[in-house]
């Protein structure tokens with residue numbers, strides 16, 4: 061079955077349900093795939109005879125695995141759509157289905173070519189939906205006279221060349237060998253992340269619109285200015301709330317407690333708040349907080365939260381606000397990392 065152009069691999073899902081003899085299955089879908097959710101559930105029911113329950117809560121990333129829901133409904137299997145494998149549940153098997161999208165690589169490269177024509181060596185990156193096309197894209201670029209490199213997977217990403225909002229390892233692995241990056245995917249968040257993580261120019265090639273254009277440097281500058289402004293504003297705050305998300309791949313309680321201790325050592329007041337969903341309703345009523353440090357997903361701080369007009373920092377930004385780290389040490393490195401072990405570790409030294 062396909063929702064628009066997404067390959068939902070229903071036969072593979074059904075095979076896994078049968079293989080595990082799963083009587084009850086919980087299916088997680090990101091927002092973009094939900095318009096086809098009822099049809100998918102019906103199809104899986106008809107193919108397997110199993111009970112298929114859709115999760116209606118968030119499905120932001122592979123980190124957002126619905127373990128609690130699966131327990132609550134007694135699911136024998138979680139099928140998580142739209143993201144690459146990241147976590148396994150202790151009790152319930154998990155099948156990740158990436159919902160890949162095909163496109164005409166030659167035609168997209170024709171669009172990108174005017175923007176990369178001066179680059180001898182091009183680094184290739186993509187979101188998981190298009191990762192299977194990277195070799196074909198590389199071939200098209202080689203035919204056009206470029207060298208094309210795909211960085212090795214590492215960190216949280218499982219595919220060579222793949223980027224996540226919290227992990228640009230595959231791009232960083234090749235940054236000294238490339239003149240710039242061709243990013244295959246939609247949106248501007250990952251291209252900005254790529255630029256920050258590598259310091260190299262980025263051309264965005266969008267397989268949904270079959271268009272390509274360079275990332276505007278001003279977007280990166282704007283992001284830097286916004287982050288600096290948030291850090292500066294947080295320096296003047298005296299009461300902080302440190303946010304911990306219970307989503308399985310975001311839970312960073314030790315880092316949050318370490319940040320709390322560091323804030324207190326610096327004469328600030330800090331309280332840890334634990335929750336599942338980090339949003340305006342959940343945070344808005346904590347009106348005493350003058351600033352937030354969120355340890356969950358770096359995108360929350362970078363994108364901001366609607367109606368919360370107070371600084372929201374990542375843990376590492378909080379270290380900059382406290383004067384324990386310089387901005388220059390952070391920018392251009394792992395700005396987006398979701399691992400904050402270094403904060404706990406450094407405290408213990």
Ligand code: SF4
Nearest residue numbers: 120121123225226357
């Ligand atoms: S932590 Fe954020 S960026 Fe990383 S996988 Fe989860 S939702 Fe995506």
